[in-house]
Amino acid sequence: MSAFYRIKFIIYIFTLTFFAAVNTPVVAKDAQFIAKEHIVIDLKSGVEWLRCSVGQRWNGAECIGEIVKLNQEMAVQAIKLANEQLGGNWRLPSRTELENIVCHDCDRPKIDKSIFPNTPAEPFWTGEQNPYSPRHVWSVNFFTGHTYGRFMPFQDLVIRLVRDR
Numbered sequence: 001m002s003a004f005y006r007i008k009f010i011i012y013i014f015t016l017t018f019f020a021a022v023n024t025p026v027v028a029k030d031a032q033f034i035a036k037e038h039i040v041i042d043l044k045s046g047v048e049w050l051r052c053s054v055g056q057r058w059n060g061a062e063c064i065g066e067i068v069k070l071n072q073e074m075a076v077q078a079i080k081l082a083n084e085q086l087g088g089n090w091r092l093p094s095r096t097e098l099e100n101i102v103c104h105d106c107d108r109p110k111i112d113k114s115i116f117p118n119t120p121a122e123p124f125w126t127g128e129q130n131p132y133s134p135r136h137v138w139s140v141n142f143f144t145g146h147t148y149g150r151f152m153p154f155q156d157l158v159i160r161l162v163r164d165r
Contacts, residue, residue, distance in 0.1 A: 032100075033115045040115055045097045047162045050090070051116060053124075054078050054159040063118040069156035072137060075125060082161055090161040092127030097162055098140040099147055110145035116160075123148065125157045 034041040038058035040049040052058050055068030070078055075092060082090040103112050109121035121143040130136040130149030138149045139157055151157060 035115050045100050050161045071156050072153035088163045090163050093162040095126045095128045095138040098126050102145045104145050109142040111142050123157050125159050
């Protein structure tokens with residue numbers, strides 16, 4: 001093989017390797033999640049998550065920026081903005097969907113940090129009212145990994161949006 005074709009072949013292999021590394025999705029250890037850029041596919045729940053909490057943005061490697069805590073009424077406005085800016089039908093997760101991303105074996109925060117980086121160890125809103133106490137809304141706390149049905153809709157909590165696949 002001539003030197004020209006050898007160099008061309010090396011450049012070709014380098015290019016394939018580079019683009020494969022850049023575009024390869026991150027897969028969680030238990031293969032529940034496939035993360036690609038700012039979206040995480042949850043194979044267990046059949047939904048797509050925004051990788052970052054509301055207020056943060058994905059910079060290609062992690063979630064940066066300040067998290068914005070919102071009450072349930074303000075969450076409606078955040079969802080409307082997400083749908084306009086990102087497209088799709090984003091919403092607050094159900095209690096079960098949010099519980100499914102808790103990692104009980106993880107240190108605090110109780111979430112897979114390789115999939116959901118810079119997640120605060122705090123309660124996150126769900127979109128579900130507590131049927132046992134209708135004036136409260138369910139939340140999932142990533143400090144403890146537990147679910148609580150005691151927050152009032154006017155309280156400010158962290159939000160991570162989800163949409164159906």
